[in-house]
Amino acid sequence: MPEPKLILVPTPIGNLEDMTLRALRTLREADLVLAEDTRTTGQLLKHFEISKPLQSYHNYNEHQAVAGLVQRIRAGQTVALVSDAGTPGISDPGFLLVRACLREGLAVECLPGPTALVPALVKSGLPCDRFVFEGFLPHKKGRQTRLKALALEDRTVVLYESPYRVLRCLQELRAHLGGQRLASVSRELSKLYEETLTGPLDELIAHFTAKEAKGEIVIVVAGRPGKGEE
Numbered sequence: 691m692p693e694p695k696l697i698l699v700p701t702p703i704g705n706l707e708d709m710t711l712r713a714l715r716t717l718r719e720a721d722l723v724l725a726e727d728t729r730t731t732g733q734l735l736k737h738f739e740i741s742k743p744l745q746s747y748h749n750y751n752e753h754q755a756v757a758g759l760v761q762r763i764r765a766g767q768t769v770a771l772v773s774d775a776g777t778p779g780i781s782d783p784g785f786l787l788v789r790a791c792l793r794e795g796l797a798v799e800c801l802p803g804p805t806a807l808v809p810a811l812v813k814s815g816l817p818c819d820r821f822v823f824e825g826f827l828p829h830k831k832g833r834q835t836r837l838k839a840l841a842l843e844d845r846t847v848v849l850y851e852s853p854y855r856v857l858r859c860l861q862e863l864r865a866h867l868g869g870q871r872l873a874s875v876s877r878e879l880s881k882l883y884e885e886t887l888t889g890p891l892d893e894l895i896a897h898f899t900a901k902e903a904k905g906e907i908v909i910v911v912a913g914r915p916g917k918g919e920e
Contacts, residue, residue, distance in 0.1 A: 694766045696759075696791045698784060700777040700803025701734060703906070704881035708804045714738055716801065720770035722762065726782060730774045747771065752783045756790045763796050775906075777805045781825045781850055806879050807848045810908035814846075814874035815888050817913070821846040827859070841866040844913040853877070853903040860898060863911060864891040872912040878905035 697716055702708040717723060717740050724747035725731035732744060747755055763769055773782035777800070791798050811818045822845045827836050840847055840863075851859045856875065863873065869892035876886040883905070887897060891911075 693797055694763050694768055695797035695799055696763055696787060697768065697770045698778045698788070698798075698800040699770050699772050700801060700805065701731075701772050701775055703775045703804045703806050703879055704884075706734075706737060708880060709734075709738065710801070710803055713801055713803060714740070717742060717770055717772075719768065721767040722769045724759070724769060724771040724787075726773045726778075731772055734772075742770075747783060747787075749783055752786050756787055759787060760790050760794055760796065763791060764794065775804070775806075777803060780805055780807070780823075804880070806850070806876075806906065806908050809879055810874070810876040810886070811846065811848055811910055813876065813886055814910040816846050816872060816874060816910055818846060820913075821848055823848045826850045833862075837862055837866045840911070842914060844916065846913050847911040849909040849911070851907045851909055853905060853907055856903045856907050856909070857895065857898045859909060860891055860895050863909075864895060867891065867911065867914075869895075874910040875903075876908045876910070877903060879908065881905070 697720065699713050699716055717735065720742060723731065723742045723744050725744050726748045728744045728746050735742060759769060771778045771784055771787065776782065778784035779788065788798050807823055811821060822843060824836065824847060827833055827849060870890045872889065873891050873894055874886060874888040875894055878884045887894060
């Protein structure tokens, strides 16, 4: 009999062909699937002809749900956690449940799979041997503090951003890092209209001032130049 466990299952960030055979088998074998949005995950399961009990698990209920889920796993169930897209725990719910399971001595497994930050970083043309992932910057409190810290960062920086705030984010980066700092903006990764633009922040700002951004956005920014590189 399989060991009861929590399994984090990455799902496609756009192209359904990125769903792995292992992920499909895991979802078919799980006793319960936790979903950030049960409608989104329900459509995914229907596409792959998988029928499983779904339970909502998102930022607004995860604190209340953790104890009950730990009990279910301890009782012998295998629980699969998915987010709307990508790998659970990366700017999506997952951390609290993983930590709780580990504290209780329960097995946790994470399948390899899609996440937007890696393809955006690799195709940016910026150094990717050393990088820092910042996720979404704070909307208000702490935002300026993080931007000031990024101005001192010598590693490549990866950010997630809403298409509605991408221009503002680029402008703030320019204010702290300078208009000639190289950066890359990727949108709609793995989808039909995938696009990546790389250039100085000044050029990216001009582009997105003239053309509204659409789709999920990943911003990659070059680290602070070393002495003699400016």
